[in-house]
Amino acid sequence: TCASSVSARDLAVLCMTKNLAPPPRQGTDKELIDWLQLQGTDANxxxxxxxxxxxxSDILNDITKEDLRCLRLRGGVLCRLxxxxxxxxxQAQESSATED
Known part of the structure; x- marks a missing residue:
């Protein structure tokens, strides 16, 4: 079929040119992709x-600003994320403080 002859890279490029998020790969975190899209993050x-x-969970709880910088994101995207x-x-810290 036509779809099987398209490589994952070609599909990602096609999605980027249409400014669509790439389709989730098997094993990817769909919640992460949805959250990134909510933040206005581009497909690239x-x-x-x-x-x-x-x-x-990695992004929300563990990543550092330096980790994001290492991804070589555009400045505005890095700031928004x-x-x-x-x-x-x-908010998580405030809610855990009120529970104590």
Missing amino acids: TIEKIVEENYTL WHAVSQYRR
Whole structure:
């Protein structure tokens, strides 16, 4: 079939030209892709993050700003993602403080 003759890279390039997120690979974190899309992240950035096998939990709980820099993301994307991560962590910290 036509679809089977298209490589994953070609499919990712096609998605990027249409500014669509690449289809999730087997074993990728669909929640991560959905969250990245909610942050306004472009397909190229999503692909970079997915290629590193990050999960949504990794991003929200463990990643550092330096880790994001190492992905060589565009500055604005890095700022938006780091802001969203920081906001999530603040809210999680506040909710755990009120539970104590």
